[in-house]
Amino acid sequence: MPLLLLKDLPRYECLIDAAKTFPDLDPSACEAYLYLLRTGDEAFRITDENLSAHHIxxxxxxxxxxxxxxxxxxxxxxxxxxxxxxxxxxxxxxxxxxxxxxxxxxxxxxxxxxxxxxxxxxxxxxxxxxxxxxxxxxxxxxxxxxxSGLTESERKTLVSLLLKILDRASAIGSRPPFAPSESASPAA
The missing domain is CATH 1.10.10.10 (Winged helix-like DNA-binding domain superfamily/Winged helix DNA-binding domain)
Structure with a gap:
């Protein structure tokens, strides 16, 4: 089941515009996050197709x-x-x-x-x-x-970056949710 129901992600310029209305919206963080979810959904779909073919x-x-x-x-x-x-x-x-x-x-x-x-x-x-x-x-x-579209070096870099995101997810998950006017600082 997909986590992100969007197939067409918003353009970066649209995220910049949205940040004018929503000051907590960091356009580059939002773009990276949306692409992470979209990529995860596609990876899941590819795996699921094979498993479904084997009825598992x-x-x-x-x-x-x-x-x-x-x-x-x-x-x-x-x-x-x-x-x-x-x-x-x-x-x-x-x-x-x-x-x-x-x-x-x-x-x-x-x-x-x-x-x-x-x-x-x-x-x-x-x-x-x-x-x-x-x-x-x-x-x-x-x-x-x-x-296959990534070199060995790029794969290692990707793993390193994903581990940083996992670490942040663990840290954020152990804290109470942000208050409506509170934003996450980059070092938090």
């Missing part, structure tokens, strides 16, 4: 990828539903629904946690691995195609 949702794909990463990188240690919910940024109830459908389709299994028998662990099944083997080649090709 973004949420289910995220869970499968977290379980794949855990098994491939860290010695096949399953994750608890609570860990998966935290890593996906969803509620535990939402994660339960995702796991239920993945388990119904035979892509994951729930097992008693080997350390704490009161807990359940979620593991990727052989069928789940196969399914990812079908989805990932197209996913990786689309990702590479999308980023």
């Amino acid at each position: 949702s973004q949420g289910r794909f995220s869970v499968l990828m977290l379980l794949l990463n855990k098994s491939e990188c860290c010695g096949a240690q399953p994750r608890t539903p609570a860990e998966l919910a935290e890593l996906c940024g969803v509620t535990r109830a939402t994660m339960t629904g995702l796991i239920d459908t993945l388990e119904r389709d035979g892509l994951v299994t729930r097992e008693p946690d080997p350390v704490d028998r009161r807990m359940m662990s979620v593991k990727l099944t052989a069928r789940g691995n196969e399914r990812l083997g079908e989805v990932l080649p197209g996913h990786f090709r689309r990702m590479a195609a999308l980023m």
Whole structure:
């Protein structure tokens, strides 16, 4: 689902005009923000097209990828539903629904946690691995195609810039909302 419903973004000159009415509007910040959202929407759309062709949702794909990463990188240690919910940024109830459908389709299994028998662990099944083997080649090709317009150096710069934005988002998210007459200072 797109975050930004605009396909045609306002011209910079229009943002400058709007800043006359809305003094808190920083035209260059607004332009960069709108392009960030628009680009994110397009990247999401490209990923979603591939996942839809394989009849899998973004949420289910995220869970499968977290379980794949855990098994491939860290010695096949399953994750608890609570860990998966935290890593996906969803509620535990939402994660339960995702796991239920993945388990119904035979892509994951729930097992008693080997350390704490009161807990359940979620593991990727052989069928789940196969399914990812079908989805990932197209996913990786689309990702590479999308980023192919950037050099390696530009990609590193992009990552660095996006990390700065993520850092600011974390800082802003932990503060109370701005009052109507208050504006964010660049150093805030």
